[in-house]
Amino acid sequence: MNDVVVRCITVVLVVSFVLLAGVTGAVPAVSTSSTEGLVLAQADNSSENVTPRHQNPDEYSSAGDDDELAKWLTEHLDNRLGDSSVALEEGEYEMASEYLDDEYYERVEQYVEITGDTDGIDDIATEDEPDSETRSAYLTAAEEQDTLTSLVGQYNETKSEYETARDGSEPERAHDLARELESLTGEIExxxxxxxxxxxxxxxxxxxxxxxxxxxxxxxxxxxxEEQAGVRSEQFVDTELVLDPATERASFENPLRVRGEIRAADDSTPSYDGLNITVEDHPVPVQTYENGTFTFEYRPTVEPVAADSLSVQYTPAIETRYVGTETSIPISLEQTELDVAITEQTSTAAYNETLSVSGTATAANQSVDELPVTVRLGGEPVGTTTVENGSFSKQIAVPATVPDGDQPVSVSFEPTDRALSTATANGSVTIEETATELDLEAEWTNQSDIRIDGRLVTTDGVGIEGQSIDLEIDGITGETVSTDEDGAIATTVSPSDPTQSVTVSGTYDGSDTNLDHARDEATVAPAGTDEDGVEFPSTPVLVGLGGTVFALAVGLVWWIRRRKPDETDERGDRFRDPAVSSPADSTAVAQTRVNSTLERATDQLTDDRTDAAVRNCYTAVRDAQQSILETDHVSALTHWEFYHRYRANVDDATSLQTVMEAYERAAFTTDSVSRQEAKAVLEAAHRLCFPESVSFEDDSEPAATTDD
Structure with missing residues (x-):
C-alpha cells in the first residue's frame, strides 16, 4: 500500500470519528478498575471453552473433561519432578533446574484449579481452601529439589577447589574447604x-x-x-562421645547431670577450649577438667514426659581436625510446675494500634529459657513469642475481629504432658471503637450490567481487610462481598429494569468487631444514557454508521487499485525494508542445546530408560525446528499441533511421525517404549535435527553431532 492509500484511509478514519462523536455526544468514562473487571470477566468466560496448552488432544477434547486433565497434569508434574531428580543424579544441574521452571509452577496452580472445581482425582482443593496440602507438597517438593540441586552443585565446585588446594600445598585452605564440604554434606542429607x-x-x-x-x-x-568420606579420611579424625549420666530420672527442678569425654579415633586428645555440647539442639554450659573429662547439667522444658532418651551432640571448632559426633542417653522425665506472670501491658487500644504485653516465666524458683508461649486477645490467639532468660515481651496490632469493650489478655504455655506443666497469665485491656467510612461507586459496563466498586476505610484512610459489605439494588437485598487487603470491593450486578435509574447501596454493620458501622449509596442513570439522561445512539444507528464507513473504505481501496501502474508512487520501492537475517550465533546456541539433549537421550537409552530417551528426542526435534524456522511459537503447541504445523518443513515426514507417536506413548500412557522402538526414535531424531548425518549400525547407539 503506497502513501496515497495511507493518506486516504487516514482521512476516512478521521471523518468517521468526527461523525461518530457528533452523534454519540459525551461518552461516559469507564474507570481503570471497571476495565480490569471486564477483562477478568472475559478471561473467566473464555477459559470455559479453551483446551489447555500441552494437553494430549487425543485424550482431552475440551477443558470440561476435568478428571482426565487432572490426571494428565498429575503425570506431567510427576515427570517433571522425576526428570529433575534423574538429571541431578547424572550431574546435569542446569537441566535439573530447568525441569522445575515457571511452567511447572503454572501447572501446579492449574492442577489445584481443576481439582478444586470438580471431584478430581483426589478432591483435595476447594475454592475456600486453594492452598491445599497437595499443592503445598508439589511446591515444597520442587523447592527442596531445586535446593538440593544447588547444594550438590556447590559441593562439587567446592570439592574441585579443595582438590586444587590439597594438591597445591595449601593445607590451611584445603582444611577450611574440607570443613565447608562437611557442612554442605549435612545440608544435602x-x-x-x-x-x-x-x-x-x-x-x-x-x-x-x-x-x-x-x-x-x-x-x-x-x-x-562417599566422596565426603574420602575427604574426611584425608583431613579429619573421627570422634566418639562417651557419656555417663548420674541418674536417668530428671526434671526441670532436678536437672540431668552428666559426665563425659570425647575420644578420638587416632587416640589424640581433642581440645576442650570452647567445647560445644548441645542437648536436643540446645547449647548447655560445660565444665571441663584436666583429666580429659567434662560435666554439664540440662533442665528439660518442652520435652514430652514420655520421652525415653535425649540426643546429645558434639560440634568441634572449625579450625580443628576433628569431626563432630552425636549420641543419646536414656532418660525418665518428671513434670515441674510452671508459673507465668504478666508484669506490664497496654491498658487501652483500638483497631490496628499496638498492644504490648510483657512478663516472666519461672519454675522451681528458676528462670525458664527458650520456652514458646501464646498470646491471646479476647480469647483468640494473636501471636507467639519465646521466653528468654525468664522474660518475654510481645507487640501485636489489634485486629478488627476483637469486639470493643473490656477484653481479656492472656499469655500461656499450652502444650500438655511436657517437662513443664501448662500455665496461663491473665490480664485485661479496653478496646475502643473505631469510626469507619464506606465509599461506593457504580457505573454501567454494558446495556444490562452495573459495575460496583467501593472501599471500607478508617477515618485516617487505612483500608480494612476481611469485612463483609451487604449490597442492595433499589432496596432489594443483593449479594454480600468481602473487602480485600486494601479494604476494596468489586462486583457486577444485573438490575431487573435497565431502562430506569438504579440506586446501589452498601452497608457495613460492624457487628462482633471493634469497628463502627458505615453506609453509602450510588445512583446511575438508565442504561444507554449519560449522567444527564441524554440517550446514546441505538445499536442500529451505530451499525449503520459503521457500515457507511466500511463502504467508503472499500470503495476508496477499489478506486486506488484501478489506477494505472505509472500513477502509483514511484518512491515506494525505495522505502521497502530489506530482509533481516537471523544472527549466526543464535543458531549455534540452538544446535548446542540440541546436541546436549540428544547426548542425554543416548545415555538414557544405554541405561534402558527408554521413555526418558524418547521424551528428550522429542525436545531435541522441537528445538531444532524452532531454530530452523526462526520462531518462538513451537513450544506453545501440543505435539500433534507441532506435527501438523511443521511436517511440510522437513524432508522426512515419516521420521517426524515416528517421533510424535513414540513421544505420545512415553508421555501420556503407562506402556513403556521398547528399546528397539526408542533406538528407532533416536535415529529419526538425528535425521530430523541433522539431515546430513550418516545411518547407524544395527547394534550401535547413535551419537550426537558435535560442533566443529
Whole structure:
C-alpha cells in the first residue's frame, strides 16, 4: 500500500470519528478498575471453552473433561519432578533446574484449579481452601529439589577447589574447604530427607509412583557421602562421645547431670577450649577438667514426659581436625510446675494500634529459657513469642475481629504432658471503637450490567481487610462481598429494569468487631444514557454508521487499485525494508542445546530408560525446528499441533511421525517404549535435527553431532 492509500484511509478514519462523536455526544468514562473487571470477566468466560496448552488432544477434547486433565497434569508434574531428580543424579544441574521452571509452577496452580472445581482425582482443593496440602507438597517438593540441586552443585565446585588446594600445598585452605564440604554434606542429607518426605506424601495423595525419583535422590546423596568420606579420611579424625549420666530420672527442678569425654579415633586428645555440647539442639554450659573429662547439667522444658532418651551432640571448632559426633542417653522425665506472670501491658487500644504485653516465666524458683508461649486477645490467639532468660515481651496490632469493650489478655504455655506443666497469665485491656467510612461507586459496563466498586476505610484512610459489605439494588437485598487487603470491593450486578435509574447501596454493620458501622449509596442513570439522561445512539444507528464507513473504505481501496501502474508512487520501492537475517550465533546456541539433549537421550537409552530417551528426542526435534524456522511459537503447541504445523518443513515426514507417536506413548500412557522402538526414535531424531548425518549400525547407539 503506497502513501496515497495511507493518506486516504487516514482521512476516512478521521471523518468517521468526527461523525461518530457528533452523534454519540459525551461518552461516559469507564474507570481503570471497571476495565480490569471486564477483562477478568472475559478471561473467566473464555477459559470455559479453551483446551489447555500441552494437553494430549487425543485424550482431552475440551477443558470440561476435568478428571482426565487432572490426571494428565498429575503425570506431567510427576515427570517433571522425576526428570529433575534423574538429571541431578547424572550431574546435569542446569537441566535439573530447568525441569522445575515457571511452567511447572503454572501447572501446579492449574492442577489445584481443576481439582478444586470438580471431584478430581483426589478432591483435595476447594475454592475456600486453594492452598491445599497437595499443592503445598508439589511446591515444597520442587523447592527442596531445586535446593538440593544447588547444594550438590556447590559441593562439587567446592570439592574441585579443595582438590586444587590439597594438591597445591595449601593445607590451611584445603582444611577450611574440607570443613565447608562437611557442612554442605549435612545440608544435602537434610534436604534429601525433606524432599523424600514430600514425594512419599504425594505418593499417598495422588497414587503416583515416586520410587524411581526417591531412588535417584538416595543415589545422589550416597554419592556425596562417599566422596565426603574420602575427604574426611584425608583431613579429619573421627570422634566418639562417651557419656555417663548420674541418674536417668530428671526434671526441670532436678536437672540431668552428666559426665563425659570425647575420644578420638587416632587416640589424640581433642581440645576442650570452647567445647560445644548441645542437648536436643540446645547449647548447655560445660565444665571441663584436666583429666580429659567434662560435666554439664540440662533442665528439660518442652520435652514430652514420655520421652525415653535425649540426643546429645558434639560440634568441634572449625579450625580443628576433628569431626563432630552425636549420641543419646536414656532418660525418665518428671513434670515441674510452671508459673507465668504478666508484669506490664497496654491498658487501652483500638483497631490496628499496638498492644504490648510483657512478663516472666519461672519454675522451681528458676528462670525458664527458650520456652514458646501464646498470646491471646479476647480469647483468640494473636501471636507467639519465646521466653528468654525468664522474660518475654510481645507487640501485636489489634485486629478488627476483637469486639470493643473490656477484653481479656492472656499469655500461656499450652502444650500438655511436657517437662513443664501448662500455665496461663491473665490480664485485661479496653478496646475502643473505631469510626469507619464506606465509599461506593457504580457505573454501567454494558446495556444490562452495573459495575460496583467501593472501599471500607478508617477515618485516617487505612483500608480494612476481611469485612463483609451487604449490597442492595433499589432496596432489594443483593449479594454480600468481602473487602480485600486494601479494604476494596468489586462486583457486577444485573438490575431487573435497565431502562430506569438504579440506586446501589452498601452497608457495613460492624457487628462482633471493634469497628463502627458505615453506609453509602450510588445512583446511575438508565442504561444507554449519560449522567444527564441524554440517550446514546441505538445499536442500529451505530451499525449503520459503521457500515457507511466500511463502504467508503472499500470503495476508496477499489478506486486506488484501478489506477494505472505509472500513477502509483514511484518512491515506494525505495522505502521497502530489506530482509533481516537471523544472527549466526543464535543458531549455534540452538544446535548446542540440541546436541546436549540428544547426548542425554543416548545415555538414557544405554541405561534402558527408554521413555526418558524418547521424551528428550522429542525436545531435541522441537528445538531444532524452532531454530530452523526462526520462531518462538513451537513450544506453545501440543505435539500433534507441532506435527501438523511443521511436517511440510522437513524432508522426512515419516521420521517426524515416528517421533510424535513414540513421544505420545512415553508421555501420556503407562506402556513403556521398547528399546528397539526408542533406538528407532533416536535415529529419526538425528535425521530430523541433522539431515546430513550418516545411518547407524544395527547394534550401535547413535551419537550426537558435535560442533566443529
Amino acid at each position: 537434610e534436604t534429601s530427607t525433606r524432599a523424600i518426605e514430600q514425594y512419599e506424601f504425594l505418593t499417598e495423595e495422588t497414587g503416583s509412583d515416586y520410587t524411581d525419583t526417591i531412588d535417584s535422590i538416595d543415589n545422589t546423596k550416597a554419592a556425596i557421602q
